[in-house]
Amino acid sequence: DFYSATFRLENLAKIEQQMVESARRYIQQGGQVPWTLQRLCESMSHPGYSDPVRMVHSPVGAYLLLKRFHHTWAHIMEELPNPLDVLGQDDLAHVFPTPADLEGSALALLRLQGVYNLDLPSIAEGGVVVNCEKSQTSTDNSLEQCEPANLSRLTGQPPPLPLEVSDVFYIGSVAYKRREFYYAAIWYNLTLNLMTQRSPSEGDPGLLQVLEALGDSYSELEKYQQASAFYKRALDQGDNDHSQRLESKAEDVRNKADKHGPTLVRPRSIYNNYEELCRAGVLQRERATVETTTLTCTLVRPSALFYISPLKMEVLREKEPRVALYYDVITDGEAGVMRQLGFSKFERSTVLPSPGETVVSDTRVSETGWVPDTEDLVVAKLSRMVAHITGLNTTFPTGDNFQVLNYGLGGQYEPHYDHLKEEVSRTLMAANRILTFLFYLSEVEAGGATVFTEANIAVPVVKNSAVLFENTNKALVRSRASVHAGCPVLIGSKWVANKWIHEIGNELQRPCGLTQEE
Numbered sequence: 449d450f451y452s453a454t455f456r457l458e459n460l461a462k463i464e465q466q467m468v469e470s471a472r473r474y475i476q477q478g479g480q481v482p483w484t485l486q487r488l489c490e491s492m493s494h495p496g497y498s499d500p501v502r503m504v505h506s507p508v509g510a511y512l513l514l515k516r517f518h519h520t521w522a523h524i525m526e527e528l529p530n531p532l533d534v535l536g537q538d539d540l541a542h543v544f545p546t547p548a549d550l551e552g553s554a555l556a557l558l559r560l561q562g563v564y565n566l567d568l569p570s571i572a573e574g575g576v577v578v579n580c581e582k583s584q585t586s587t588d589n590s591l592e593q594c595e596p597a598n599l600s601r602l603t604g605q606p607p608p609l610p611l612e613v614s615d616v617f618y619i620g621s622v623a624y625k626r627r628e629f630y631y632a633a634i635w636y637n638l639t640l641n642l643m644t645q646r647s648p649s650e651g652d653p654g655l656l657q658v659l660e661a662l663g664d665s666y667s668e669l670e671k672y673q674q675a676s677a678f679y680k681r682a683l684d685q686g687d688n689d690h691s692q693r694l695e696s697k698a699e700d701v702r703n704k705a706d707k708h709g710p711t712l713v714r715p716r717s718i719y720n721n722y723e724e725l726c727r728a729g730v731l732q733r734e735r736a737t738v739e740t741t742t743l744t745c746t747l748v749r750p751s752a753l754f755y756i757s758p759l760k761m762e763v764l765r766e767k768e769p770r771v772a773l774y775y776d777v778i779t780d781g782e783a784g785v786m787r788q789l790g791f792s793k794f795e796r797s798t799v800l801p802s803p804g805e806t807v808v809s810d811t812r813v814s815e816t817g818w819v820p821d822t823e824d825l826v827v828a829k830l831s832r833m834v835a836h837i838t839g840l841n842t843t844f845p846t847g848d849n850f851q852v853l854n855y856g857l858g859g860q861y862e863p864h865y866d867h868l869k870e871e872v873s874r875t876l877m878a879a880n881r882i883l884t885f886l887f888y889l890s891e892v893e894a895g896g897a898t899v900f901t902e903a904n905i906a907v908p909v910v911k912n913s914a915v916l917f918e919n920t921n922k923a924l925v926r927s928r929a930s931v932h933a934g935c936p937v938l939i940g941s942k943w944v945a946n947k948w949i950h951e952i953g954n955e956l957q958r959p960c961g962l963t964q965e966e
């Protein structure tokens with residue numbers, strides 16, 4: 449898969465740029481190429497394509513890249529007898545994204561839209577704009593502060609590339625397939641609007657198709673009157689081939705009573721606080737309207753190792769589970785080594801739904817590489833530093849190997865505990881995780897904050913910093929408030945590495961308290 453790690457999309461975008469440059473040279477030298485390729489080369493002189501890496505850091509740019517391979521490039525390859533001469537590439541089979549990639553990137557856009565409340569018309573124009581949402585407690589004078597945040601502008605993204613009408617319709621159909629009927633309805637509505645605003649282009653869906661899809665979505669939302677009106681408009685197209693099916697759908701909704709009134713209501717996340725904190729994590733960096741807690745920032749020397757250069761520590765939560773942020777604990781070079789070592793072992797990340805079972809899931813879109821301390825001096829040094837900061841043993845199996853992650857498109861890790869469930873039996877190799885030390889190995893232009901949904905903390909990604917938190921109390925009972933998540937990456941590529949520290953092997957360093965609660 450390409451969509452499951454942003455660095456794979458970056459590579460794909462670079463390959464595409466090389467192919468286009470090669471094709472342009474071929475054309476300049478008088479070579480003949482299919483019309484589709486010529487047109488693609490021309491359209492890709494738009495400044496939005498000039499920096500392939502930044503292009504895929506935007507979720508719309510990434511979706512469009514996958515779509516181009518899926519449709520345009522696949523079409524070109526069929527018509528091109530001599531791909532090696534023209535594109536400088538012979539066998540592109542390994543490069544081509546799969547239908548799962550395209551669907552994954554559409555789902556990513558839907559997830560980002562949902563979590564960050566993105567403005568839909570702006571997405572269609574290629575931009576990332578967070579809709580303003582007044583808090584329940586807001587007073588009248590906060591009205592002026594409630595302005596949408598145009599992140600593509602704030603983060604200096606390349607000029608946006610718009611979605612085509614067919615893309616907007618396709619994304620609606622992905623939402624429908626996933627039974628996200630609210631999103632299906634709004635993307636189909638936008639399809640209809642764009643069809644009246646823009647001049648028709650090849651690949652546009654038919655009007656009847658869009659009206660029927662709207663009827664189906666409103667019907668699923670139990671808004672039968674509007675569903676009925678859409679079916680009627682579809683029937684008015686006078687296409688006899690479809691009239692029987694439409695008649696029967698219209699008949700089905702005609703006498704049903706609406707349950708929830710006509711307005712479409714945005715569904716809320718099933719996770720308490722998750723969206724609010726993720727949004728706060730984005731907006732904290734863009735404007736200072738988010739309430740800040742009483743933070744303290746101090747220089748600390750957790751061991752003699754830090755005698756000459758103490759650590760910059762920000763305490764985010766003082767009671768159990770304690771959460772602290774350390775700045776500048778890793779250098780750019782070390783972060784690069786960790787990314788490189790992780791990437792050489794990458795596999796799609798999994799989750800553990802029940803003991804002994806690992807599965808790939810939309811709740812965790814990223815790739816993982818496990819890096820032992822013994823792999824490189826840099827890894828050993830970082831592990832030792834974590835040991836000095838925490839006062840605990842970190843080497844395997846008292847600690848896990850480092851887990852290096854690169855998130856994918858809209859990549860997230862939904863709220864979870866790092867501590868194993870109580871019923872899971874512990875062994876030396878699968879012991880319980882008492883502390884998590886999470887390094888941020890990259891900058892993220894927007895999104896991707898680590899949030900604690902019970903403790904109400906959003907930690908925006910700051911490159912070369914690390915967050916440390918407890919997963920249990922001293923009696924090794926899971927801390928309820930340690931539940932946390934990696935918010936979806938909105939713009940950019942997020943790399944992290946974590947070191948989990950186990951109970952077994954640390955009994956003397958972190959002895960039990962006298963009570964269960966301690």
Ligand SMILES: O=C(O)CCC(=O)C(=O)O
Pocket residue numbers: 861866886896897898899932933934935944946
């Ligand atoms: O990426 C993040 O911010 C959180 C990662 C995390 O919670 C995990 O890997 O267990």
Ligand SMILES: [Fe+2]
Pocket residue numbers: 864865866932
């Ligand atoms: Fe975690």
